[in-house]
Amino acid sequence: xxxxxxxxxxxxxxxxxxxxxxxxxxxxxxxxxxxxxxxxxxxxxxxxxxxxxxxxxxxxxxxxxxxxxxxxxxxxxxxxxxxxxxxxxxxxxxxxxxxxxxxxxxxxxxxxxxxxxx
Amino acid sequence: xxxxxxxxxxxxxxxxxxxxxxxxxxxxxxxxxxxxxxxxxxxxxxxxxxxxxxxxxxxxxxxxxxxxxxxxxxxxxxxxxxxxxxxxxxxxxxxxxxxxxxxxxxxx
Numbered sequence: 001x002x003x004x005x006x007x008x009x010x011x012x013x014x015x016x017x018x019x020x021x022x023x024x025x026x027x028x029x030x031x032x033x034x035x036x037x038x039x040x041x042x043x044x045x046x047x048x049x050x051x052x053x054x055x056x057x058x059x060x061x062x063x064x065x066x067x068x069x070x071x072x073x074x075x076x077x078x079x080x081x082x083x084x085x086x087x088x089x090x091x092x093x094x095x096x097x098x099x100x101x102x103x104x105x106x107x108x109x110x111x112x113x114x115x116x117x118x
Numbered sequence: 119x120x121x122x123x124x125x126x127x128x129x130x131x132x133x134x135x136x137x138x139x140x141x142x143x144x145x146x147x148x149x150x151x152x153x154x155x156x157x158x159x160x161x162x163x164x165x166x167x168x169x170x171x172x173x174x175x176x177x178x179x180x181x182x183x184x185x186x187x188x189x190x191x192x193x194x195x196x197x198x199x200x201x202x203x204x205x206x207x208x209x210x211x212x213x214x215x216x217x218x219x220x221x222x223x224x225x226x
Contacts, residue, residue: 035215037161037215037217044202044204044217044218044219044220045153045155045161045204045206045217045220046217047214047215047216047217050215059213059214059215061214062119062214095160095161100166102149102151102166102167102208103149103151103206103207103208103215104149104151104163104166104167104206105151105153105161105163105206106162106163106166106172107163108160108161108162109160110160111160
């Protein structure tokens with residue numbers, strides 16, 4: 001069974017840092033590009049970042065560029081998101097998702113909640 | 119930056135057809151993907167590459183894309199189809215993924 005499980009969310013103060021992880025199983029992780037997508041409470045989906053299978057290509061949304069860093073460890077079947085200089089507006093459920101060559105996302109993890117508040 | 123525009127809400131009676139639009143400048147030249155999200159759950163891909171259905175998605179779900187509008191059509195709507203629906207594209211000019219604002223489908 002293909003599965004993505006996020007972890008690392010929690011409560012952090014403005015200006016703080018957090019590292020999210022996404023553990024993949026049931027498919028050849030190293031062959032797929034991966035992504036982070038977030039959803040603020042009661043809001044729509046917002047793409048955060050994408051990384052290619054070999055980490056050669058990395059993209060960020062303007063809202064997180066310079067503060068967030070996406071990375072992966074294919075040996076550990078894991079995806080990461082290092083989040084620095086966190087702001088209240090970064091409060092959201094963060095999903096990891098596998099990406100096709102045509103840029104559709106499937107499957108998605110269940111999400112992990114990040115709350116930025118003093 | 120590229121913008122996708124969806125109606126905030128669509129209402130339909132059970133058994134009828136729901137159409138959810140996604141507007142964007144020359145969106146017909148892009149591949150459009152659609153997701154269904156029920157409360158408290160992760161999004162699920164229901165249409166990819168404009169009109170293809172992943173395995174396990176009912177044939178009642180279909181998609182089209184032309185000109186400045188892509189459309190997700192749900193035939194013979196059921197109560198279980200009530201959810202938020204999002205369209206999505208890859209904008210190669212900005213190297214950004216773009217999501218529409220989402221449409222809440224209400225089954226009357």
